[in-house]
Amino acid sequence: MSTLSERILGAPAGAYVDREVDIAFAHDGTGLLTREALREMEVERLPHPERLRLIFDHIVPANTGMTATLQAELREYARSSGIELSDAGGGICHQVMSEGVVRPGMIAVGADSHTCTLGALGAFATGMGATDMAAIWASGATWFRVPETIAVRLSGRLDGAAEPKDVALAYVAKLGMEGATYRALEFVGDGAAGISMDGRLTLSNMAVETGAKAGIFYADGVTVRYLAEYGVTASPQTPEDCRYEREVDIDLSGIVPLVAVPPRVDTVREAEEVAGTHLDQVLVGTCTNGRYDDLAQFARVVRGKRVAVRTLVVPASRAVLARAIASGVLADIVDAGCMVMPPGCGPCLGAHAGVLGEGEVCLSTANRNFKNRMGVGGDIYLSSAATAAASALAGEIAVPEAV
Amino acid sequence: MQGVGPAVCLGNDIDTDVIIAGRYLRTKDRSVWAEHAFEDLDPTLAGRLSGAIIVAGKNMGCGSSREQAVVALREAGVVGVVAPSFARIFFRNAINVGLPAIEAEVVCTDGAHVAFDLDAGWVEVDGERYPARPLSEKMVAILRAGGLAPYWRSCR
Ligand code: SF4
Numbered sequence: 286m287s288t289l290s291e292r293i294l295g296a297p298a299g300a301y302v303d304r305e306v307d308i309a310f311a312h313d314g315t316g317l318l319t320r321e322a323l324r325e326m327e328v329e330r331l332p333h334p335e336r337l338r339l340i341f342d343h344i345v346p347a348n349t350g351m352t353a354t355l356q357a358e359l360r361e362y363a364r365s366s367g368i369e370l371s372d373a374g375g376g377i378c379h380q381v382m383s384e385g386v387v388r389p390g391m392i393a394v395g396a397d398s399h400t401c402t403l404g405a406l407g408a409f410a411t412g413m414g415a416t417d418m419a420a421i422w423a424s425g426a427t428w429f430r431v432p433e434t435i436a437v438r439l440s441g442r443l444d445g446a447a448e449p450k451d452v453a454l455a456y457v458a459k460l461g462m463e464g465a466t467y468r469a470l471e472f473v474g475d476g477a478a479g480i481s482m483d484g485r486l487t488l489s490n491m492a493v494e495t496g497a498k499a500g501i502f503y504a505d506g507v508t509v510r511y512l513a514e515y516g517v518t519a520s521p522q523t524p525e526d527c528r529y530e531r532e533v534d535i536d537l538s539g540i541v542p543l544v545a546v547p548p549r550v551d552t553v554r555e556a557e558e559v560a561g562t563h564l565d566q567v568l569v570g571t572c573t574n575g576r577y578d579d580l581a582q583f584a585r586v587v588r589g590k591r592v593a594v595r596t597l598v599v600p601a602s603r604a605v606l607a608r609a610i611a612s613g614v615l616a617d618i619v620d621a622g623c624m625v626m627p628p629g630c631g632p633c634l635g636a637h638a639g640v641l642g643e644g645e646v647c648l649s650t651a652n653r654n655f656k657n658r659m660g661v662g663g664d665i666y667l668s669s670a671a672t673a674a675a676s677a678l679a680g681e682i683a684v685p686e687a688v
Numbered sequence: 689m690q691g692v693g694p695a696v697c698l699g700n701d702i703d704t705d706v707i708i709a710g711r712y713l714r715t716k717d718r719s720v721w722a723e724h725a726f727e728d729l730d731p732t733l734a735g736r737l738s739g740a741i742i743v744a745g746k747n748m749g750c751g752s753s754r755e756q757a758v759v760a761l762r763e764a765g766v767v768g769v770v771a772p773s774f775a776r777i778f779f780r781n782a783i784n785v786g787l788p789a790i791e792a793e794v795v796c797t798d799g800a801h802v803a804f805d806l807d808a809g810w811v812e813v814d815g816e817r818y819p820a821r822p823l824s825e826k827m828v829a830i831l832r833a834g835g836l837a838p839y840w841r842s843c844r
Pocket residue numbers: 343377397399571572573629630631633634651652
């Protein structure tokens with residue numbers, strides 16, 4: 286009996302396999318290095334351009350002349366080699382790929398560490414470096430070591446003010462930053478069914494924060510309905526009775542709002558314990574929590590009130606932005622005094638807009654709080670969108686009220 | 689595949705943001721990455737990397753997939769990186785750019801004489817020998833060729 290990774294990769298854990306990949310993508314940052322590597326490899330023609338994607342999300346729109354020039358080169362490369370480009374404003378690569386491109390059972394690779402996000406759809410999805418990506422673009426295939434799997438067994442239902450992000454922080458804290466290195470995570474148990482696709486994407490997204498190669502949900506009714514909205518037909522995957530290397534149990538009903546404190550994502554406290562921490566900036570967005578559910582949660586809390594600290598809201602994709610406009614969620618966010626930024630990674634990696642100053646503190650819905658990630662001398666706390674909303678209103682870390 | 693050099697010791701969970709910060713990524717000039725390697729950890733470190741062997745703690749290179757991290761180390765003249773465990777993307781990236789990444793648990797003091805032999809499967813620190821986890825044949829071939837790009841060209 287096999288784990289989902291073993292089933293999709295077609296070999297038992299520990300085996301090295303060469304496999305064709307179904308989707309291989311890079312973004313404006315790693316795409317440049319992939320292009321360079323292809324040049325160095327003297328590869329002219331790409332055999333399967335229809336399986337490839339370039340997505341501009343890291344620095345959009347371009348912040349300097351140099352960035353603009355590099356992006357123009359990459360844009361031209363996409364055009365001349367027949368690769369579909371999601372240009373600036375389309376959204377974060379993982380989100381764009383989740384909107385009807387990646388499907389259950391696929392092997393998806395991205396030149397970005399958070400490619401594991403797409404495991405939420407029942408795919409084997411993992412990150413690669415740019416040179417690996419170049420070899421994949423040139424050949425259509427790559428090698429994998431089939432991972433051992435750790436089960437994250439979810440039971441019960443989320444209640445109170447807890448969100449899927451709090452569950453993500455809880456399992457990262459349990460496993461630690463290297464607790465799942467070289468392994469895959471499988472999110473299983475009765476509790477999984479009650480988590481929306483937006484929430485599953487959040488849980489899968491943070492798998493790499495434990496060192497994991499993939500973070501996978503079995504496709505079920507939630508997956509099938511989600512993909513149907515994008516015109517994609519999919520069927521559920523049935524879990525087999527397999528042997529996991531280890532199991533971690535999480536009772537969803539016991540989860541409370543949590544916060545990761547700087548500079549480690551596995552240093553997690555109850556929001557209650559760090560309440561009152563002064564904030565200079567709040568960021569709602571990123572591939573962890575920039576989806577519609579997150580924006581709606583945030584808007585629910587700030588509706589009709591004013592934020593007390595500069596607050597940046599970055600929809601994860603154009604589709605998310607459009608939906609937030611149509612439902613009125615965006616108007617609530619703007620009326621509350623927040624800045625809305627174009628779909629993309631935004632300030633997450635400290636490369637352009639929203640950079641922190643020396644000594645500044647940010648509460649972010651992202652996945653990493655490494656030292657200086659958002660600017661030299663800045664500190665980053667990580668939380669859910671609801672905690673971010675309560676904190677934005679208070680100007681300091683605050684515990685959200687139960688729904 | 690062998691290498692020798694003085695040890696530069698680092699702790700556990702060294703992330704790629706610390707190896708090369710996001711603010712230096714937007715360039716094609718590789719020397720910039722070498723110059724600013726580890727800047728946020730210790731600004732003097734970049735100057736000590738040429739000819740050195742990095743001996744890190746567990747989960748070396750965790751975080752983003754940025755290949756600039758391994759390129760920075762290679763460009764700075766690092767001979768190899770030894771750690772009890774690596775983040776998997778960093779590990780693949782290192783091999784792909786021709787930078788030996790060696791899984792071994794060793795006791796390190798800054799400046800100690802480090803030597804490794806990948807074919808024989810050991811690392812030595814000041815004469816003390818430790819076992820190293822062997823690499824697959826293909827990985828050794830990629831390293832020998834100087835990285836995946838030259839390996840690719842030689843295979844065609
Ligand atoms: S949102 Fe942040 S973590 Fe996600 S892909 Fe962009 S930079 Fe990386």
